[in-house]
Amino acid sequence: MLELTPTPTAFPDEDAHFYLDGEVGRLEVISEVPREVTQQQIVIICHPHPLHGGTMNNKVVTTLARTFKEMGMRTVRFNYRGVNDSEGEYAEAIGETQDLLTIWHWVQAVLPQQPTWLAGFSFGSFIVVRAAETIQPQRLISIAPAVNHCDFAAFMPPPCPWLLVQGDDDEVVPATEVYQFIDTLDFSPELIKMPNTSHFFHGKLVELRKNLQNALER
Secondary structure, three states: OOOEOOOOOOOOOOOEEEEEEEOOEEEEEEEEOOOOOOOOOEEEEEOOOHHHOOOOOOHHHHHHHHHHHHOOOEEEEEOOOOOOOOOOOOOOOHHHHHHHHHHHHHHHHHOOOOOEEEEEEOHHHHHHHHHHHHHOOOEEEEEOOOOOOOOHHHHOOOOOOEEEEEEOOOOOOOHHHHHHHHHOOOOOOEEEEEOOOOOOOOOOHHHHHHHHHHHHHO
């Protein structure tokens, strides 16, 4: 883990670990910067459910961050309220959405006018969708979205490029339910199906990274 630094007043020039003031206390944040920034968009990444061990250091979340960094993009990931060093307690997705908005407002302050992408894994995909109407992202990336546990249909995002990755052998979010959900949408995301892949992408993280890079570079 990176050493903690004071809250930055500009987007850090190198990887940084710091706190931001949130709605109910401090939020723990990591920002990452590629050796050469070749893409202007900033990707904010949301982690899985905090009551089931989800943190910003989840291996799928860190794989996403590494993938975007390798593609020349800045990234920001954070712990929701009540997770590790973030203050507060779980707030039924409402508070976690506010946490994402806190991160986004900071990004807007330190890098105004830069396009924002939102990426989320499992429960994090729901938080991203809930916040999308306010943030108006240029792209959404959903990894194994928890459509069987969260009411995605109540918070449909604005039309924008949307990439969704789903493992066919997901034991937490059945793939059939994800595909049925996609069929109900007025506009469908680009779908990447990964065979023989579990919810946490055990043994499949390298393949996940390659799939993301290939899809996003097209």
